[in-house]
Amino acid sequence: MLFxxxxxxxxxxxxxxxxxxxxxxxxxxxxxxxVWADGSIVLKTNDLKKAENEYTKRCKxxxxxxxxxxxxLKHALIDxxxxxxxxxx
Numbered sequence: 001m002l003f004x005x006x007x008x009x010x011x012x013x014x015x016x017x018x019x020x021x022x023x024x025x026x027x028x029x030x031x032x033x034x035v036w037a038d039g040s041i042v043l044k045t046n047d048l049k050k051a052e053n054e055y056t057k058r059c060k061x062x063x064x065x066x067x068x069x070x071x072x073l074k075h076a077l078i079d080x081x082x083x084x085x086x087x088x089x
């Protein structure tokens with residue numbers, strides 16, 4: 001399933017198992033998280049922190065105002081996009 005995606009529409013995504021049926025993510029992927037950027041998989045891992053850090057690093061290639069790692073006290077997750085609590089959707 002799609003866990004996070006770029007809030008500025010860039011091709012950067014973080015998927016969490018179970019993965020969508022997609023020819024780009026192999027069916028035999030055993031890791032829990034996949035980071036996707038620029039049309040291909042850049043990281044497969046079982047570590048959410050490592051996956052979110054790689055996702056944030058890939059977002060910073062395009063823009064500086066990233067939200068960083070998801071924090072349930074500071075952020076809301078709306079359609080895979082992290083927003084600061086109170087930020088307009």
